[in-house]
Amino acid sequence: MKKKTSVVGWIALPILITVFCSAVICLCAIRPAEKVQTYLKVGFMDNNTVIPKSDGIEGLTIVKTDIDTEYSGKTYSEGEVPYPEYGTQYAVLECEKNGIFVPVYWGIGSELLELGGCNTPSSMPAGADGNTVISAHVNTFFHDLDELKKGDKLTVYTDYGRFTYSVRETIEFASGDKTYLRKSEDNILTLYTCEKELLGEAKKRIGVICDLEKKEFYKEAEHE
Amino acid sequence: MNKRLNTVICTVLTILLTLVLAALYITLYADRCISTEDFMKQQVQATDTYNNAYDSLMKKFSDSCGETSIPVEVDEKAFSRDWMKSHIDKRISVGFADFDGEGEMEYDFTAVEKSLTEYFEEYARTNHVIKDETYEKRLAESIANAEKTAVSAVDVYHLETMKSSGIWSDIGTARNIIPRLKTALIAAAAVIAVLILLLKNFFYWIGTALFASGCILSVPTAIVKFSGYIMRFAVKDHTAYNLVTKTLTAVNGNVLISGLGMAAVGIIMIIIGIIIRRHKEKGETEQ
Numbered sequence: 001m002k003k004k005t006s007v008v009g010w011i012a013l014p015i016l017i018t019v020f021c022s023a024v025i026c027l028c029a030i031r032p033a034e035k036v037q038t039y040l041k042v043g044f045m046d047n048n049t050v051i052p053k054s055d056g057i058e059g060l061t062i063v064k065t066d067i068d069t070e071y072s073g074k075t076y077s078e079g080e081v082p083y084p085e086y087g088t089q090y091a092v093l094e095c096e097k098n099g100i101f102v103p104v105y106w107g108i109g110s111e112l113l114e115l116g117g118c119n120t121p122s123s124m125p126a127g128a129d130g131n132t133v134i135s136a137h138v139n140t141f142f143h144d145l146d147e148l149k150k151g152d153k154l155t156v157y158t159d160y161g162r163f164t165y166s167v168r169e170t171i172e173f174a175s176g177d178k179t180y181l182r183k184s185e186d187n188i189l190t191l192y193t194c195e196k197e198l199l200g201e202a203k204k205r206i207g208v209i210c211d212l213e214k215k216e217f218y219k220e221a222e223h224e
Numbered sequence: 225m226n227k228r229l230n231t232v233i234c235t236v237l238t239i240l241l242t243l244v245l246a247a248l249y250i251t252l253y254a255d256r257c258i259s260t261e262d263f264m265k266q267q268v269q270a271t272d273t274y275n276n277a278y279d280s281l282m283k284k285f286s287d288s289c290g291e292t293s294i295p296v297e298v299d300e301k302a303f304s305r306d307w308m309k310s311h312i313d314k315r316i317s318v319g320f321a322d323f324d325g326e327g328e329m330e331y332d333f334t335a336v337e338k339s340l341t342e343y344f345e346e347y348a349r350t351n352h353v354i355k356d357e358t359y360e361k362r363l364a365e366s367i368a369n370a371e372k373t374a375v376s377a378v379d380v381y382h383l384e385t386m387k388s389s390g391i392w393s394d395i396g397t398a399r400n401i402i403p404r405l406k407t408a409l410i411a412a413a414a415v416i417a418v419l420i421l422l423l424k425n426f427f428y429w430i431g432t433a434l435f436a437s438g439c440i441l442s443v444p445t446a447i448v449k450f451s452g453y454i455m456r457f458a459v460k461d462h463t464a465y466n467l468v469t470k471t472l473t474a475v476n477g478n479v480l481i482s483g484l485g486m487a488a489v490g491i492i493m494i495i496i497g498i499i500i501r502r503h504k505e506k507g508e509t510e511q
Contacts, residue, residue, distance in 0.1 A: 010428070010498050014490075017235065018436040021242045025440055099390025 031139070038140045062111060064103070067092045069157045071218060079161055079217025081128040091126050091158045093117055093134060093191075095148065102141040104134055104156070113137055120181065123190075126156040127163050127215060131184035135192050142193035146170075148208050154189065161217035165189045165210035172206050180209065187212040230423055238429045238436075241416045245437035248409040249482065255402045257475070258395055261320045264381060265313060271470040273380050276463040278308040281377040285370070294343065294366060302339040303374060307332070311378045319383040323396040331378075333371050340367050380467055428497025435490025442483025445476050 069092055084090035084106035091104040103116035106125065112118045113136065119125060123133035136142040148154075152167045171180055171192070180190055192207030257263045268274065285299040311331065318329045344363045348355055386392040420429045448454065454472045 007498060007502075010501070011494075013235070014432040014435050014494055017239055017242060017432055018439045021239060021246070021436050022440055022443070024243065025246065099393070101390065 034139045035143075038143075062087045062105070062115065064089050064115070065159070067103075067157050067159060069094065069162075071157075071162065073218065075161070075216035075218060076220045077215055077217070078221040079127070079215070079219055080221055081125055082160060084125060086121065087112065089116065091119070091156050093154065093156050095152060095154045097152055098144045098147045100142075100144060100154070102134075102136060108135070117141055117191075123181065123183075126158055126189070127161050127217070129187055131182065131186075131188050131190055132156075133181050133190045133192070138193040138196055142191070145191060145193050145208065146196070146206055148191075153213075154191075154210055156189070160219065161215065163189075163212060163216070164214040166213050167208045168211045169209050170206070171209060172204060175203055175205055177205075180207070234420060234423050234425070234429050237416050237420050237423075238433050241413060241420070241430070241433040242436040242440070244409055244413045244416065245433055245486075246440045248406070248413060249437070249441060249479075249486075251402055251405050251409060253475075253479065254398065255406060258399055259402065261316045264316050267471045267474065268312060268316070268380060268467065270474070271467050273463060273467045274309040274312060275305065276466055277312060277377050277380055278303070278305045280463045281308065281374060284373055284377070292366065292369070294340070298339050298343045299370060302336040302370065304335075307335070308378065311374075312380055315378050315383065316381065319381070319387075319392070322387070322392070323399060331371070331375065333367075333374075336370050336374070337367055340370065377463075380463060382464065425497050425501055427493045427500060431490045431493025431495075431497055433490070434486050435494060438483045438485070438487030438490055440483070442480050442487060445480035445483060448476050449473075449480060 065088065067089070086107045087105065088107075089103045089105050093102045093104050094100060104119050104126075105112040105116055106119050106121060108118045108120055117134045117136035120133045120135065124130040126132050136145075138145070148167050148170065150167050150169065154165045154167070156163045156165070165188075168188070171190075172195075173180055173192075175194075180192065189210040189212065190207060191210070192205045195204040195206050281303060282296060282300060285294075286296045289296055315329060340363065344359070344366070347353065348359065353359060383392060386395075417430065420426055423429075454469050454476065
């Protein structure tokens with residue numbers, strides 16, 4: 001006599017197949033989902049909206065601003081660099097060649113890193129003398145940072161001017177190493193992010209150092 | 225064929241068919257959304273964006289009235305609702321023409337220049353202002369400012385920002401891939417379905433694939449819908465917020481309903497498959 005197949009087995013099988021396929025699709029969809037999120041954030045930025053007191057950090061006011069990337073008026077080689085307020089988006093970093101287009105916030109922290117690149121306050125704002133250090137998450141805004149090569153051009157747009165940089169070298173350093181993040185005599189832009197890791201935390205940082213090629217201030221410096 | 229081997233082969237084919245069906249649905253939907261400009265224009269129509277964009281533009285001029293000293297009536301003469309509608313449609317069309325390397329957006333600003341020039345001339349006449357270099361410069365600045373504000377208002381999908389950030393070219397690449405991907409997925413689904421048909425219990429396995437792919441589509445979209453994820457999205461201004469959130473909500477809703485439909489059909493086919501199998505086993509046992 002043939003054994004009857006259990007109905008429970010036949011009902012459970014579709015559920016198991018669903019769970020398995022869902023897991024496969026979730027793994028494959030991680031990167032596209034992050035890209036879509038980044039696109040939505042970059043493509044539709046709020047204009048001068050203040051988000052008061054983010055969770056977990058008292059007193060952090062995040063201000064998103066609309067930076068003009070198509071300024072066509074007169075520019076000057078010298079000008080004043082105002083220090084932004086902590087938590088304010090004060091710039092946009094662009095590299096046309098590989099599609100990097102990142103809002104840059106003055107400050108550091110997880111809330112700001114969710115919204116764009118972070119210009120470390122212990123470094124200089126774009127256009128000022130010294131080292132401008134900007135970091136961002138590798139799975140969102142700086143996903144293509146490792147594709148930058150020597151000679152590639154980047155532009156930082158701000159409300160007070162636009163600054164063109166050229167990649168001088170690519171760098172790699174351990175997560176605790178501050179060598180590349182220190183003050184500098186040269187006017188440079190240091191961009192860095194984590195090395196891409198599928199699982200777990202990245203121990204290495206990768207990035208580029210760029211030389212300042214051109215300063216274009218929108219207002220002339222006031223000579224005392 | 226050995227029963228167990230048959231079941232294993234069918235399970236593997238069903239897993240493949242599930243992934244293919246889910247990918248096929250997403251591809252077909254993406255094709256509908258981005259292959260032509262119709263979807264975007266339909267969403268603009270459905271969300272009353274033409275009127276919202278016009279009202280938003282007039283509000284911007286009204287808010288800057290104190291700064292520019294130009295009454296909002298001057299701007300109302302310069303821009304009409306029909307102007308806004310035709311330029312929004314044109315902007316979307318040009319965005320899509322851009323994929324083929326064609327299309328340059330041309331704005332009709334004759335009414336703007338006329339309205340502002342007439343206002344300035346009236347002002348100069350009334351206040352005995354000399355039409356010198358400062359006058360001409362101020363007029364040119366006012367016209368440029370009005371045009372720039374209008375250009376920004378017309379770009380309701382922020383295509384310019386998407387273009388500069390490389391997003392629009394990614395969409396263009398996707399548009400090129402979609403037709404071939406569609407063909408490949410349909411062919412793959414057909415081949416797998418035929419293979420399952422040659423093995424036993426077609427209804428059960430195809431039903432399983434439909435149920436699984438339906439769940440894959442409906443569960444994430446249900447989470448997005450009931451968690452209010454889209455509504456938490458902060459967007460530049462009311463017009464864009466309305467358009468983007470309602471478009472995302474519509475897309476999410478459509479995928480959810482389709483997913484639930486596929487899952488329901490799948491469950492029915494699974495039940496039919498189990499009933500057929502039980503009848504067969506009963507028949508074999510009685511023999």
